[in-house]
Structure formats: structure tokens, C-alpha cells
Amino acid sequence: MASVENTQEVDQLVRAKESAFLEFIQSKGLKTTRQRSTIVQVFFRMRGHISVEELLREVKLVNPKIGYATVYRTLHLLVASGLVEERRFGDGLARYEGRSEVEHHDHMICLECGQIFEFFNPRLEALQEKLAEENNFKIYRHRLELYGICKDVESCQHKKEMAARKAHKATGG
Amino acid sequence: MASVENTQEVDQLVRAKESAFLEFIQSKGLKTTRQRSTIVQVFFRMRGHISVEELLREVKLVNPKIGYATVYRTLHLLVASGLVEERRFGDGLARYEGRSEVEHHDHMICLECGQIFEFFNPRLEALQEKLAEENNFKIYRHRLELYGICKDVESCQHKKEMAARKAHKATGG
DNA sequence: TTCAATGCAAATCTTTTGCAATGGG
């Protein structure tokens, strides 16, 4: 689910993110370390909604001495810096997202294949603002997740229909 | 946050919920027990977004012998029966909601006082459906949570403003 | 009588923390 990429484009993005992180680190009077550098670079080279375990696995390929604690601590710093967002989709473990965090977006989660799609709609955002206003509520942030079945490459909706038909056939005859 | 009520109306609702639960239990070939009955009755007598700990506390007032394990197990059955919904608002512990689950609704969570408000808007629902359709996605369920500051009885927005002003005054002079 | 349910404690899983050793500024 969380793959690693290597292109010039990615290199550039990783460098930009890392220097933004260093700026944050320094602004707080904290220290730049080999471990933090490794974790940040590996993180931004990954794509998707990354769990701590997934990140640690990749980090260990670069430096096997780095452990859970440092990864957790660095992720917290990344979240504090605003470069990364923490999300929870209900399976009890945090996931971190940093690649496409520039613009806010919402999520569609496929219950069949586990894929997570991102989307954004201005009307939806506006409507939420309007509703909040009507209720004297000031929104700081929000979270919208649609859980269902996607019609992706492998066509989960198709598979689902086939399975249902098969089950019906089995019980019916 | 989770209070207990006693009115004829509530009695009736609790009885209805309990018999629905018994029906589910029996349909699955499971057994009705004193403990399950207690937990279900106490749960539906409570209001709000109930944590396991809150529920256990109330349950123990009725039967102190009942422990965490049984409460967890019964809540899972309640969720499986469709009478109760599990929610997670990001503080790392599950909350259960059963009282007003008849119609779907979304949530506004006040970051100041912790209160959780429920709301529902058909246009919002329709817009989500439309977006999903455009993306060939079939929604089974969704979750929308607005995090911010409420303007409730104690006026969190007012308190927030005062605090900011105070801080400004302190640093400014 | 039979097998699910209970209650306890132990185990699990994710995340955090204490602390001695390390290393950046």
C-alpha cells in the first residue's frame, strides 16, 4: 500500500520538504540529527497513507538502528510542523499523510480492496461552512470519509455483484 | 457527559431496544443472560456518546460483579445487531451511540469544551451522493465531523476571545 | 446435559515514557 519512488521530481520534493522541516526544527531551537533526516526523507519518498510500521520498515532499510520511539517522535514533530497530517480510519492505528497535503481533501475508502481515494469539492466545503455558521460554530478543521465500494481497475463493484450472484445461485439451486 | 435518565418515555424506549436485542440474540442462537440484559438496559438509559468506561461505571452500580470483558463483548453484539454505532473522535477510545441512531446524523465537536453536537442536512447528504456517483463510488456509510469552537451556554467562542485578548495584553504591556 | 457466557487475569496491540548513553550546536 505504501510504495517508494525514485524520480528527479520526487528528489526535488523530498529536498524541499526536508528543508522546510529543518527550518521548523531550528525555529524551535531543536537539533538536526541523522535519524531525523533519514526518517523525513524516507517518509516523503513514500506515497499514500502511511502507518508507523510501514514507515519504520522502510527506515530500517536505510538505518536498522532506528527504532519505533524515534519514528514516533519524529512523526509528532512533522505533524507539529504542519508538513504532515495524522489520520485515523477506524482500524485502530494512526496513518500519516504528507505527499498531497498542500490542499485540503476528503477521503473515499473502499471496503472491498482497502484503497483510499482523495477528493475535494468546493461546494461541499462551502455548505459545511454555512451549516456551521447557522449553528454558531466556528470550524477549525473537518473530516469527511465516505466508506463504500469503488469501481477501480480491478472493479470491486463488479466483483461484489458476481459474489452476490454466485451466493444466490448456490442457495437457490 | 453521559447522564442517566428515568422517565416513562425512556422506560418504553429501553424496553423496545432490549427486545430488539433479544430478538437478534435469539436469531443467532446465542443466550440471554442477566449481564447482557443489565448492560443493554443501562446503555439505552444513558444519553450521548458513551465510552466503555462510562458504561461500566453505570453498570457496576447495578451489578458490581460485571467486568470490562463482558461490557466489551456485549457492546460488540450491540454493534453487530445494528442497534448501536461505534465512533472514534480521535482521543483514542471508542464511543458508542444508540439513543438517537434512528436517523443518520453528523457531528460538530467543540475543541474547547468537548461537547459533541449532532446535525443533519439533506443537501449535504445529496451532494456526497452526487460526488460519489461521479467517481463511480458506491457509498455504504459516511462520517463527517466538524472540529472547532462552539457558542454554547458557556460560550466557548467568547472565552477563547477573552483568553486571546488577555494574552495579548500580557505580552503587549 | 451441553455448550455459550462470564469473570478474572494475562496477553496483545499501539503508543508513550524513563533513563543512561550519545552527539549537535
Add this chain to the structure above:
DNA sequence: CCCATTGCAAAAGATTTGCATTGAA
């Protein structure tokens, strides 16, 4: 040099599970 950071292991907090005992059907 000073103090933040690391790495390990232990702790913490929420939830699950193993198992002997209890109790519904």
C-alpha cells in the same frame, strides 16, 4: 560543555483472549 536526542526496555492505556467455572436452553 550543555542539554536535546537516541535506543532500548519498560510502562501505559485500550481492547482482546485463554481458561476454569457458571448458567441458559
